Amino acid sequence: MTDPNRITLYYSPQSRATGTRVLLEELGAPYDLHVLNMKAGEQRQPAYLAINPLGKVPAIRRGGELVTEQVAITIYLADLFPQAGLTPGLNDPLRGPYLRWIAYYGASFEPALIDKFMQREPAPITQSPYADYDTMLGALEAQLSKGPYLLGERMTAADVLWGVAFSWTMMFGIVPKKDVFVSYAERMTSRPAFQRITAADAEMAARHAAAVGG
Numbered sequence: 001m002t003d004p005n006r007i008t009l010y011y012s013p014q015s016r017a018t019g020t021r022v023l024l025e026e027l028g029a030p031y032d033l034h035v036l037n038m039k040a041g042e043q044r045q046p047a048y049l050a051i052n053p054l055g056k057v058p059a060i061r062r063g064g065e066l067v068t069e070q071v072a073i074t075i076y077l078a079d080l081f082p083q084a085g086l087t088p089g090l091n092d093p094l095r096g097p098y099l100r101w102i103a104y105y106g107a108s109f110e111p112a113l114i115d116k117f118m119q120r121e122p123a124p125i126t127q128s129p130y131a132d133y134d135t136m137l138g139a140l141e142a143q144l145s146k147g148p149y150l151l152g153e154r155m156t157a158a159d160v161l162w163g164v165a166f167s168w169t170m171m172f173g174i175v176p177k178k179d180v181f182v183s184y185a186e187r188m189t190s191r192p193a194f195q196r197i198t199a200a201d202a203e204m205a206a207r208h209a210a211a212v213g214g
Contacts (some may be wrong), residue, residue, distance in 0.1 A: 005058065006079065007031040010051060010059040012038040013208065015199035017166035021072055024158055025193035026194035027081040037208045070161070075099070078157035086157040092125025094151050101143065101150050102158050105165065105175040113137045117174055144180050148187060 007024060011017045011033045024031045036042040036057065043055045052059045052068045060077070066074050078087035088094040099180040108130035115122050115133070122128050126146045130136040149155045150162060166185040188194060 001124060003030050004063060005030060006062070007077070008034050010034045010036065010048070010061075012036045012043065012057050013204040015057055016070055018197060018201055020058040020060070020070065021073060022164060022193050022197050023077055023086075023157055025197060026157075026191070027086060029077065029081050029084075031093075035204070037211060039208045056179050065127045069088040069106070071102055073086040074157050074161050086136045086152075086155070086160075088151075088156065094154065096160055097151055098156055102161060104139075104205055105161055108136050109140070109165070113169060113174055117172075118170055123156070141178060141180055144184050147180070147184065164194070169201055 007029055009017065009020060009024065009031050012035065014101055021031075021033075036048060038057075042048060043057065049055055051061075051066065054068070056068070058070060058073055060073055061065065061067075062080070067073050075087075082089070088098050111128075112122070112130040112133050114120075122130070122132060143150060146152055148170070149159050149194065151158070163185055166175060166181050167189050170177050170185060172180060172201060174182060189198075
């Protein structure tokens with residue numbers, strides 16, 4: 001009998017989809033990978049553009065339900081597997097802050113990161129979705145300083161999203177290696193789920209590079 005909760009994850013290694021796969025592991029969720037070789041441009045082919053017209057991963061499918069956007073996927077999956085304890089319930093006082101910091105990732109952090117990486121001048125502060133880069137990052141630093149997790153003592157799915165994000169953005173020098181960010185990222189990336197997926201990603205990425213002669 002097919003598991004109605006089984007997830008298909010549209011995936012490419014060492015991409016934003018890595019965080020979603022780590023979350024699935026942390027949730028103990030049943031899932032299958034639909035792997036795309038982004039080095040070969042498979043994410044831009046019609047078959048995948050029919051799944052996500054933006055040609056981005058991650059995307060997930062569960063039965064007839066298709067979900068794109070990393071923030072939506074994080075909320076959806078954690079709510080789908082509440083027994084893992086990674087999502088505050090609707091009446092939990094932490095539910096609002098939990099949603100706030102997940103939304104902050106997509107609404108403020110990512111736009112600021114792209115402007116920073118591209119060395120683009122941000123929009124005027126009154127029009128920018130993230131005010132300015134230092135203010136955006138300062139709010140995160142203040143929140144994480146309460147630690148050990150984003151919401152204090154309780155780890156949630158938001159920490160999987162942010163832990164992976166801090167790991168790769170500091171690796172590429174987009175986010176400064178402040179003590180609070182480094183210790184937080186290490187706390188999350190030292191977990192077995194992240195270690196397993198990182199090792200699997202390295203092997204998969206090597207195979208993809210070899211397949212295109214890179």
